[in-house]
Amino acid sequence: MAEAGSTPYIRSILFFATLRGLLKGKSILRKTCGIIFSKQIVIADVREKIYDLETPTKAEKSSLHVDASNLDLHDKLSNVLAELCGDFDLGSREAAVQTLTKLARYPKLRRLVGIAIPELVKLSSSRDRGVRSGVVLVLAKSAEFAELRDEIQLAIPSLMDLFRDEDSEVRLATVSTLAKLAEHGESRDAVKVTVPSLVALLKDEDFKVRFATISTLAKLAAHENLREAIRDAIPSLKGLLSDQNWSVRVNTVSVLAKLAEHGCNSFTDRIAQR
Structure with missing residues (x-):
């Protein structure tokens, strides 16, 4: 009906x-x-x-x-x-x-x-x-x-x-x-x-949440007025290069590369730091 x-x-x-x-x-x-x-x-x-x-x-x-x-x-x-x-x-x-x-x-x-x-x-x-x-x-x-x-x-x-x-x-x-x-x-x-709270989710126990958070931070960093807020997330992102989940590791590499492409010195300097 x-x-x-x-x-x-x-x-x-x-x-x-x-x-x-x-x-x-x-x-x-x-x-x-x-x-x-x-x-x-x-x-x-x-x-x-x-x-x-x-x-x-x-x-x-x-x-x-x-x-x-x-x-x-x-x-x-x-x-x-x-x-x-x-x-x-x-x-x-x-x-x-x-x-x-x-x-x-x-x-x-x-x-x-x-x-x-x-x-x-x-x-x-x-x-x-x-x-x-x-x-x-x-x-x-x-x-x-x-x-x-x-x-x-x-x-x-x-x-x-x-x-x-x-x-x-x-x-x-x-x-x-x-x-x-x-x-x-x-x-x-x-x-x-919300950026500080998002950064905390990079340590979430669920890899799907970590994966989505990485992608979201990358999207935020595409906008100039949000980049300074994202800058402090880079050390946490780099830590995910050794994540136990391969998809998270791959996504992290991709995102760090995209951040460097933005041409922002604060990003490239942070990424280059050990």
């Missing part, structure tokens, strides 16, 4: 029934509706209906069983999705994470993700590893889009806390998020403060 093969009329009925279940339903119903909703987003006319929720008709408000006065359905939907990202049920969390990452793909719907980000940041300190992992996944995807980067920049202090997360996948996704932010000039000053 959630597929594009059904008629527009049927899809419309299913969409509003699903949305009503998300907004008003109990736990099990919300989980089911969340899964259906995540599949509906790929259908173009459903995306238009989601966008049009900003100015719903009286009939649509009535079909959703919500108060017709001054209600922003986008806000309500975003808050419900963020809440589900912190749900105790794995299926509910996965559906909400999938929904938010899919919404971020579509420019007209990114506002919904932006509304959810502050609540997601609060969830980044959850005791549940699965919750933290899902939250960082959404933030990493969102960092690709200009409309969402301002919200994520405000979350950088919370992201830095995740560098010390017990879950290596959370640490890895956090590094990825900051790397994506650093690709854009308006975010680099905000990212600069």
Whole structure:
């Protein structure tokens, strides 16, 4: 029923029934509706209906069983999705994470993700590893889009806390998020403060985190206003030339070569030192 093969009329009925279940339903119903909703987003006319929720008709408000006065359905939907990202049920969390990452793909719907980000940041300190992992996944995807980067920049202090997360996948996704932010000039000053914490990750127990951190520092060093902050990382990088993991060693050689190519004396002097 959630597929594009059904008629527009049927899809419309299913969409509003699903949305009503998300907004008003109990736990099990919300989980089911969340899964259906995540599949509906790929259908173009459903995306238009989601966008049009900003100015719903009286009939649509009535079909959703919500108060017709001054209600922003986008806000309500975003808050419900963020809440589900912190749900105790794995299926509910996965559906909400999938929904938010899919919404971020579509420019007209990114506002919904932006509304959810502050609540997601609060969830980044959850005791549940699965919750933290899902939250960082959404933030990493969102960092690709200009409309969402301002919200994520405000979350950088919370992201830095995740560098010390017990879950290596959370640490890895956090590094990825900051790397994506650093690709854009308006975010680099905000990212600069994370460099000392990134350098500490060069000693991470997980080789995938070390590998990603090396690559991220190299990307940061490509920008002149970040090079001085990166300079102090070179001794730690050189230490990875003897890392037990071959891919880390190879990546380190490549990165040190790239740093030298930047033509910055502070880099070449540091690299040349024993």
